[in-house]
Amino acid sequence: MDLNLDENENLKARIKQLEHERNELQKDIEQLCMQQGGPSILGVATRMHFQRTASLEQEIESLKLKLAACTREKHNLQEELAEAYRVKAQLANLHAGEVAxxxxxxxQVRFFQGSVAAAFSERDKSVMEAEKAEENAEMMSQKLSEIEMRLEELSSDCLVQKRLNDTLQADLAKLEEQTRTYAGVIEKFYDIRKASLCESLEMSLHEKCASLLDDPIESWTFNDPSTSDYVAALEGELGKVKNTVDNLQSKLRVGLEIENHLKKRVRALEKKNIVADGLIVNGITDIRHHHSQLRAYIIALLNEEGLYIKSISKNVEEKLKLHSSEVQNVVPPQHDLKPDESECRDVHMTTVVESCQVTKLAEASIAKIMAESRGDASEAFAQALQEKVGALLLLSQQEERHLHEENVNAALQQKVDELQRNILQVTNEKVRTLMELAQLRQEYQSLRDKMSGTREEESTGNSGRIVISNEKDGRLKNMWKKSYINRWIDPSSRGGSHLNTEADYASNIEYSRFGILHLHCLIVLGSFCDKSLLFWQNESRICSYKREPGKHGALDDFNPQAPSSALEGKGIK
Structure with missing residues (x-):
């Protein structure tokens, strides 16, 4: 822009200088013309002046045009300068915005750097805290393991204490029963003593015991020593019955444990059988699929070989036809002319010789063709035999798999049968022990009833003496009557007094409990037998599905011991 301005100023100065020179020249020309003073010179001078002025005017016009162009350029440059200033202002504004x-x-970078530094410091703190937490966790895990060990020890001690507590409670119950029985016995004897001595004093149990112990031995002779012997015998029988009941209860516990163990084993075996069934079914489906693919592949190969052999036979037939046509062409045609006898004889001899040679050539070519066809057929037959051997090997492998599966199924069946026998044996033993326990409870109850009957007879005596009027036959009849099961099931059929109702009710509850337990065992055994029956029905159904002919296509159509006539039917001879 500065260059354009300088150029405009130079042009303006040049224009002024030229105008000034023009004026000076005009003055010089006028002076010369005036000095010389001739009219001709004036004409020449005027012409020269006009020419000079014309050239100067042309130059002035050209300079004016240049000046107009320069002014236009100046305006354009001013507009561009204004645009540039405007762009500069915009850029300055943008620069100010960018600076801001x-x-x-x-x-923000400083803030983020500070936040990153804070985050790093927090990270370091968190790492330190995490390490401390890990150390604390390790310490807590160690403490927890120690606490668990301590808890296990305490739990074992607690179990031991519970067992001891149970045993002590059982002993306490037994002792309470014994104290009750002893208290009853003491009360009974004291009542007898009081009735015999005609005393009516109210005393405590300890005082009664002391008074009974202070009595002399002669005062306790009841004029019938058989009763004491009978009571001692009954007490001995009662102790034996208690021992047998304890033994039977221990056997029952062992039987229950064995039954639970066998149930767990049966569940595990059922799960294994289900998994084995799934594996067997999947294996059978895979074998069938593979066998169908092999059968389709073998049939396709046999069809291809049959087509190949048919094409070979067609080629052989075509070659034979061509050879027969060549032989016919080799034989000379009969002439229409009738030759002489010698010529006919010569011709006949030559035709015989030529026909013999032709037949020899035909036989040689036929032998070659047959040898080639036999070689091709033998190769096809060898390939078919190799394929048949491969199919036989596959079928033998499948048969080995089936045999292995049958052996596995037989072993599982033997195991299940053994478990069923064990369960039956355990249930039978359990039922037997339950029956024995029920019988012992019946005998125990009969003995208790008998003891209560003897006590009633003793209490009803007016003289205070014990009168035993039952003999052995009556005792046995009473025991048999009281041991009837109707007496235990229907309490309304009992006769006599209504003493000891709580004990009878407890015995009836125990008997019904054992009956329900026996019924539950029978139901469990029946459900297990039903499950095993369904399992073996499914197994037999699967085996029949394996072995039924005419239903599986691939296994039935392909016979591993099929003769070669099957291959001959396909086209291989």
Whole structure:
């Protein structure tokens, strides 16, 4: 822009200088013309002046045009300069905005650097805290393991204490029963003593015991020593019955444990059988699929070989036809002319010789063709035999798999049968022990009833003496009557007094409990037998599905011991 302005100024100065020179020249020309003073010179001078002025005017016009162009350029440059200033202002504004943004970005960077430093410091703190937490966790895990060990020890001690507590409670119950029986016995004897001595004093149990112990031995002779012997015998029988009941209860516990163990084993075996059934079914489906693919592949190969052999036979037939046509062409045609006898004889001899040679050549060519066809057929037959051998090997492998599966199924069946026998044996033993326990409870109850009957007879005596009027036959009849099961099931059929109702009710509850337990065992055994029956029905169904002919296509159509006539039917001879 500065160059354009300088150029415009130079042009303007040049224009002024030229105008000034023009004026000076005009003055010089006028002076010369005036000095010389001739009219001709004036004409020449005027012409020269006009020419000069015309050239100067042309130059002035050209300079004016240049000046107009320069002014236009000046205006354009001024507009461009204004646009440039406007762009510069915009750029300055943008630069100011960017500077502000850069300042904000620097502030943000500083802030983020501070936050990153804080985050790093927090990370270091968190790492330290995590390490401390890990150390604390390890310490807590060690403490927890120690606490668990301590808890296990305490739990074992607690179990031991519970067992001891149970045993002590059982002993306490037994002792309470004994104390009750002893208290009853003491009360009974004291009542007898009081009735015999005609005393009516109210005393405590300890005082009664002391008074009974202070009595002399002669005062306790009841004029019938058989009763004491009978009571001692009954007490001995009662102790034996208690021992047998304890033994039977221990056997029952062992039987229940064995039954639970066998149930767990049966469940595990059922799960294994289900998994084995799934594996067997999947294996059978895979074998069938593979066998169908092999059968389709073998049939396709046999069809291809049959087509190949048919094409070979067609080629052989075509070659034979061509050879027969060549032989016919080799034979000379009959002439229409009738030759002489010698010529006919010569011709006949030559035709015989030529026909013999032709037949020999035909036989040689036929032998070659047959040898080639036999070689091709033997190769096809060998390939078919190799394929048949491969199919036989596959079928033998499948038969080995089936045999292995049958052996596995037989072993599983033997195991299940053994478990069923064990369960039956355990249930039978359990039922037997339950029956024995029920019988012992019946005998125990009969003995208790008998003891209560003897006590009633003793209490009803007016003289205070014990009168035993039952003999052995009556005792046995009473025991048999009281041991009837109707007496235990229907309490309304009992006769006599209504003493000891709580004990009878407890015995009836125990008997019904054992009956329900026996019924539950029978139901469990029946359900297990039903499950095993369904399992073996499914197994037999699967085996029949394996072995039924005419239903599986691939296994039935392909016979591993099929003769070669099957291959001959396909086209291989």
């Amino acid at each position: 943004k850069n300042l904000e970005a620097e502030k």
